[in-house]
Amino acid sequence: MSTTTASDANRKAPAGERVADWADGRLGIYSLAKANMRKIFPDHWSFMLGEICLYSFLIIILTGVYLTLFFHPSMNEIEYHGSYVPMHGIRMTEAYASTLDISFDVRGGLLIRQIHHWAAVVFLAGMFVHMMRVFFTGAFRKPREINWLFGFLLFVLGMFTGFTGYSLPDDLLSGTGVRFTQGAILSMPIVGTYISMFLFGGEFPGHDIIARFYSIHILLLPGIMLGLVVAHLILVFYHKHTQFPGPGRTNKNVVGMPLLPVYMAKAGGFFFLVFGVIAVISALFTINPIWTMGPYRPDQVSTGAQPDWYMGFAEGLVRVMPGWEINLWGHTLVLGVLIPLVVFGVMLAAIALYPFIESWITGDKREHHLLDRPRNAPTRTALGVAWVTAYMIMLVGGGNDIFATHFHLSINSITWFVRIFFFLGPVIAFIVTKRICLGLQRRDKDKVLHGRESGIIKRLPHGEFVEIHEPLSQAQLHALTAHEQYTPAEIGPSVDENGVERKPSRTEKLRAKLSKGYYGEGNQIPKASVEEYKEITSGHGHH
Amino acid sequence: MKKLSARRRHPLAAVVVLLLALAATGGLYAAFAPAGKAQADETAQSLAIEEGKKLYTVGCASCHGTGGQGTTDGPSLVGVGSAAVDFQVGTGRMPAQQPGAQVPEKKVIYSQAEIDQLAAYIASLGAGPITPTEKQYSPDGADIARGGDLFRTNCAQCHNFTGAGGALTHGKYAPPLNDVSPKHIYEAMQTGPQNMPSFPDTTMPEQEKKDIIAYIRTVNDDRTATPGGFALGGVGPVSEGLFGWIFGLGSLIAVAVWVAAHTAKAKKS
Numbered sequence: 001m002s003t004t005t006a007s008d009a010n011r012k013a014p015a016g017e018r019v020a021d022w023a024d025g026r027l028g029i030y031s032l033a034k035a036n037m038r039k040i041f042p043d044h045w046s047f048m049l050g051e052i053c054l055y056s057f058l059i060i061i062l063t064g065v066y067l068t069l070f071f072h073p074s075m076n077e078i079e080y081h082g083s084y085v086p087m088h089g090i091r092m093t094e095a096y097a098s099t100l101d102i103s104f105d106v107r108g109g110l111l112i113r114q115i116h117h118w119a120a121v122v123f124l125a126g127m128f129v130h131m132m133r134v135f136f137t138g139a140f141r142k143p144r145e146i147n148w149l150f151g152f153l154l155f156v157l158g159m160f161t162g163f164t165g166y167s168l169p170d171d172l173l174s175g176t177g178v179r180f181t182q183g184a185i186l187s188m189p190i191v192g193t194y195i196s197m198f199l200f201g202g203e204f205p206g207h208d209i210i211a212r213f214y215s216i217h218i219l220l221l222p223g224i225m226l227g228l229v230v231a232h233l234i235l236v237f238y239h240k241h242t243q244f245p246g247p248g249r250t251n252k253n254v255v256g257m258p259l260l261p262v263y264m265a266k267a268g269g270f271f272f273l274v275f276g277v278i279a280v281i282s283a284l285f286t287i288n289p290i291w292t293m294g295p296y297r298p299d300q301v302s303t304g305a306q307p308d309w310y311m312g313f314a315e316g317l318v319r320v321m322p323g324w325e326i327n328l329w330g331h332t333l334v335l336g337v338l339i340p341l342v343v344f345g346v347m348l349a350a351i352a353l354y355p356f357i358e359s360w361i362t363g364d365k366r367e368h369h370l371l372d373r374p375r376n377a378p379t380r381t382a383l384g385v386a387w388v389t390a391y392m393i394m395l396v397g398g399g400n401d402i403f404a405t406h407f408h409l410s411i412n413s414i415t416w417f418v419r420i421f422f423f424l425g426p427v428i429a430f431i432v433t434k435r436i437c438l439g440l441q442r443r444d445k446d447k448v449l450h451g452r453e454s455g456i457i458k459r460l461p462h463g464e465f466v467e468i469h470e471p472l473s474q475a476q477l478h479a480l481t482a483h484e485q486y487t488p489a490e491i492g493p494s495v496d497e498n499g500v501e502r503k504p505s506r507t508e509k510l511r512a513k514l515s516k517g518y519y520g521e522g523n524q525i526p527k528a529s530v531e532e533y534k535e536i537t538s539g540h541g542h543h
Numbered sequence: 544m545k546k547l548s549a550r551r552r553h554p555l556a557a558v559v560v561l562l563l564a565l566a567a568t569g570g571l572y573a574a575f576a577p578a579g580k581a582q583a584d585e586t587a588q589s590l591a592i593e594e595g596k597k598l599y600t601v602g603c604a605s606c607h608g609t610g611g612q613g614t615t616d617g618p619s620l621v622g623v624g625s626a627a628v629d630f631q632v633g634t635g636r637m638p639a640q641q642p643g644a645q646v647p648e649k650k651v652i653y654s655q656a657e658i659d660q661l662a663a664y665i666a667s668l669g670a671g672p673i674t675p676t677e678k679q680y681s682p683d684g685a686d687i688a689r690g691g692d693l694f695r696t697n698c699a700q701c702h703n704f705t706g707a708g709g710a711l712t713h714g715k716y717a718p719p720l721n722d723v724s725p726k727h728i729y730e731a732m733q734t735g736p737q738n739m740p741s742f743p744d745t746t747m748p749e750q751e752k753k754d755i756i757a758y759i760r761t762v763n764d765d766r767t768a769t770p771g772g773f774a775l776g777g778v779g780p781v782s783e784g785l786f787g788w789i790f791g792l793g794s795l796i797a798v799a800v801w802v803a804a805h806t807a808k809a810k811k812s
Contacts, residue, residue, distance in 0.1 A: 045796070045803035052795050086761050088688045103770070114771060121787035122795065129792065172695060172704065173779065257806060266802055273798045281791055286771030287783050292705045292762055294695045302699035303709030303717070309784025399781040401710035410644065410714035 041263050042243040042256035046137075049130040050236075051267060053154075055274040056123040057229065063116040064218065070106050072098040073168065073214035075207045084291050092170075092295035095210045099169035099290055114282035120162050121287070122278060124310040127155045131351075135384050138372035139242045140355040142365065147235040150228050152352045157225050159310045164217035166288060166308055170210055173288075175296025176305040178209065180318070187337035205298060244371050245482035247475040251369045306398060314344050316397030320418045351387060361514045363489050375444070376483040378437035379518045385433040386426035393418055393425050434523075441525035444480045447472060448528040449536050471537070481527055489515035588663065595664025598657055602638050611668045616642070623734065624671020625662035630730035632658045634723070636737075644714030645737055672733045672743070679749055680729035682757035690758030693751055697742065705763040707777040711738055721763045725756045 013021070024030045041047070074094040080087045082097065083104045102109035131151060134140055140148040163181070167174040182204050186192045201208035240254050249255045257263060294300070307315050317340035324335040358380065359365070374381040396403060397418035404411040451469035459465050472480070491512045496502045517523060550556065600609065606617030613619030617639075620628075631637040635649040653661065662674060695704070703709050706720030715738050720728065732752050735741025742752070761767065763777070775782045 043803055043806050045800040048799040048803060049796070052792070052799065086687045086691050086758060090688050090692060110770060118787060118791060121784060122791040125788050125792040126795070129796075172699075262806070266806075270799070270802050273802070274795055277794050277798060278791070281794075282772075284772045285786065286769055286774050287787075288780075289769070289771050289774070289777075291770075292777070294691060294704065297695075300695045300699065302695065302704045303701055304703045304707070304779045304781075306780045308780045309787065312781075312784065402778055402781040404710035404714070405708055405716050408714075410712075411710045412713050 036237065037258070037260040039237065039240075039259040040254045040256045041241050041259060042249075042254055044244060046133045047241065048270065049126060049133055051270055052274055053123055053126040053130055054229065054233075055271045056119045056126060056278065057225070058271070059119040059275055059278060060116060060123060061222065061226075063112045063119065064222075066112050067102060067109075067116060068218060070098060070102045070109060071095070071168065071214075073211045075170070075205075075210050087291065087294070090295065093210065095168060095170040096290070096295040099171070103291060111279075111282060114285075114287050115279055117166070117287045118282045118285075119278050120158075120165065121308060124155070124158050124162060124308075127151070127158060128310075131155060132384065132388065135351070135354070136374040136381055137242070137244075138368065138377055138380065141368040142359065143239055143367050144235070144242075145355045145359070147232060147239070148355050149352060150232045150235065152348075154225055154228050154232065156348060157221050157228070161217060161221040161225065162308055163311055164213040164221065167213050168210060168217060169288075169290045170296050171290040171293040172296050172300055172302060173290075173293045173305055175205070175298075176301055177307050177311075178296075179204065179298070180307075180315075184318075184337055184341050187334040187341060189331075189333060189338070205296070240369065242369050242371050244373070245479055247478045249370065251367065254369075304401060306402070309395070312398035313347075313391050313394035314340070314398075316394035316400075316418065317343055319400055320394075320397040320415050320422070347387070347390065354383075361489075361511060361518060362486060363511075363515075364486070370482070372483065375437040375440040376485075376524075378434045378441070379523060381437050382430045382433040386430040389425045389429040390422055393421050397422070438523075438525055441527075445525060445528045448477055448480050449532060483527070485524060485527060486519040488512070488519045591660045591663035592667045594657075595660035595662070595667075598653070598661050599664050602653075603661070606639070611665060620665050620668060622669035622671045623665060625666040625674045626672035626730045627734040627736065628662040628665045629658055629674045630727055630734060630736055632661060633730075634727055645716060648718060672730075675726065675729050675733070677726075680725045680753065680756060682725055682753055682760050685750070685753040685757035687754070687757045687761050690751075690754030690756070691762070693747075694755050694758050697747070698755065701739075703778065705777055706759050707763065719763075720759050721765070723759075725760065728752075728756050728759060 012018075020029075072094040076094050077091050078094055078097055080090050080092055080097050080100065082100055084100055087100060099113075102113055104110070134144075134148065134151070163177070167178050182196055182200065185196045185199065188195065196204070199209070199212070200206040201212075241256070243249050243254060243256070246255070293302070306312060318337060321336050321340045324339075326333040326335060372380075397415065400411050400414040400418065403409060403414055451471040454468045454470045456468045457465055458468055489512055491504045491508055492502075494502060494504070599607075599611070603611075603617075603620075606614060607620050608614045608617075611620040613621075628637075632653055633651060633655070635651040636646045638652070639646045640649070659674075665671075666673070694702075694706070698706070701709050701711065701717035702720055703717075708719035709717045711717060717739070723731075729752055731739060732742040732747065732755070733744075775786055
């Protein structure tokens with residue numbers, strides 16, 4: 001901005017300034033910009049995972065708008081006479097025919113479709129990894145629990161937006177998925193039949209579902225998601241970004257670069273990089289070639305009918321679940337589908353509610369703006385890895401036939417492997433991860449006290465060989481010792497303030513037990529204390 | 544008995560006995576005689592059967608028995624027909640290398656002439672589906688779209704939308720169809736090899752088989768156009784998801800690391 005002096009007061013202000021003045025007079029953007037322009041963001045590649053999600057979401061909206069111009073969400077049956085020869089004369093819904101037209105007759109249609117779909121796959125994968133980053137670094141702690149829930153909701157809504165989206169073409173693959181969903185709905189006791197009838201406007205498949213999914217896919221869910229994205233970003237601004245511990249970084253400051261100009265340039269550039277990478281992938285690699293699948297007909301089905309990856313673990317749950325059912329008073333309870341449906345909800349709820357569970361166990365009500373290194377929270381890290389393990393094992397279950405054909409295995413063996421390791425895998429993962437974390441903590445302590453192994457071997461005058469350890473820099477020492485270590489919560493005093501004996505409640509006991517599991521002996525390695533450090537570096541007993 | 548015994552000297556008794564004897568002999572002959580084809584006395588045909596039997600004795604008899612009657616290691620080949628032989632030996636499945644969930648396709652070790660001789664010998668053991676002629680299986684002029692519809696109704700459950708293959712129980716599988724010749728596809732439908740059900744002409748007429756072959760040739764062939772780019776195996780969302788994670792998100796994270804590493808510096812170092 002230019003400063004005007006008395007001598008050139010009569011000179012006209014530059015055009016940019018006049019435009020800015022005009023806008024400020026009506027929108028009051030100066031004060032808003034002033035407060036936020038210099039907002040500081042810390043620099044770390046993992047903080048850009050959320051940006052990948054944001055940008056792929058924008059790409060999905062942009063390409064989605066283009067697709068709505070040509071897509072007909074109608075289940076009216078027509079005979080196809082477009083340019084894809086192997087479908088000539090086949091009866092299909094307008095939805096499927098218009099998707100074929102988008103793929104073969106609309107200029108740029110196939111590329112836009114593939115960008116839309118690949119961006120969705122990347123969006124969901126990005127959200128998953130972003131969520132894991134937040135989880136493993138403890139960024140969900142106060143004051144960010146609500147934002148964690150917003151993010152979680154975005155992931156779940158993203159799953160269902162994706163599902164309603166890939167169902168729209170009404171091809172044989174996605175129609176099978178819709179049938180699967182209808183089966184899951186029907187398995188709900190009492191309400192299932194009613195919900196199915198309402199949703200499909202009668203018996204499956206009816207004539208309404210595509211039009212309804214269309215409204216949900218292009219209006220309802222993305223509308224809610226857009227609102228949540230804005231709220232998510234406002235909260236990121238309001239809370240300020242978390243940062244990894246390091247010299248000069250405290251719970252009360254943020255060390256990094258200002259939003260303007262540095263982050264605006266970086267984020268803007270990154271948007272184009274994300275768009276570019278997704279566009280290149282979409283130009284080179286097919287996704288969801290609906291023309292090979294044919295229109296949906298309830299009497300046809302194909303092998304290899306999987307949902308997109310983010311619904312894969314639900315598919316896995318149903319695939320590996322034994323087909324149990326109970327008949328009660330003339331009603332059938334299809335446990336083979338109902339139990340997977342419940343487990344699906346429980347697994348999602350477990351990760352959503354984890355921040356509240358942890359803060360209850362630790363009793364920590366303070367604000368946290370410094371991130372944990374995953375190794376310094378071994379129990380949390382181990383729980384997270386256990387959850388991811390269960391999730392990934394179910395993905396294998398969902399793709400059991402593809403794993404069978406491509407690795408020349410028996411599909412039955414894979415199913416049994418998944419059944420067993422859905423329970424056993426997380427336990428093994430928990431134990432192994434915790435051991436690794438504790439090992440890394442010991443290593444950190446060792447590095448603080450004895451320095452870095454330099455690899456230089458020295459021979460002492462009396463013939464002994466020693467390796468020279470280089471002391472760490474002050475900054476490194478800080479980063480390795482900045483974390484806080486909790487003491488496990490104790491059960492309150494056994495007598496109350498009046499000296500009357502008090503029986504600790506069951507929840508109190510449970511909490512103390514869990515707290516011990518988090519911070520008790522053997523669940524974290526006491527970090528190097530100043531005394532220890534001084535004693536060793538003063539030269540006594542140091543080789 | 545007495546009645547019969549009393550008339551044994553009747554002048555017509557000999558004629559009746561003769562008629563009965565002839566009927567019994569003819570009946571027995573009709574019941575036990577080999578099928579008519581085996582009786583064909585063309586020199587070339589019997590030569591092929593002769594040669595085929597020799598090949599059979601060397602390459603097949605250890606599992607299928609010396610007369611094709613089958614053993615505990617291999618099924619009976621009586622009545623499987625020449626089409627089955629042409630498919631199994633012509634795609635390298637037979638002779639099998641080892642027992643397993645399913646006998647895989649492998650290198651063909653017999654020449655077509657030898658396969659024909661083997662087929663002739665097996666066909667001579669009992670009537671069965673006959674090796675089709677090119678006129679029968681050639682997909683020229685067939686209705687591709689109708690073939691696609693038939694394929695999705697009858698084949699896609701095991702072979703996937705375009706014949707990319709799929710898994711069956713206990714390590715068995717429906718093989719991919721991209722490099723299978725029209726003749727072998729036709730024979731497979733006709734004879735139902737291994738775990739495949741058979742689709743004889745009574746349930747699936749010749750024209751429908753041709754349509755299906757034409758569809759497979761159009762959508763799953765080395766020359767098939769993939770308008771969307773590389774098809775990633777054509778097995779659907781599993782490979783797409785894996786690709787999206789590793790190459791989509793993976794390359795974006797690599798870009799993020801690169802962007803984060805190149806930041807404005809407070810002071811030039």
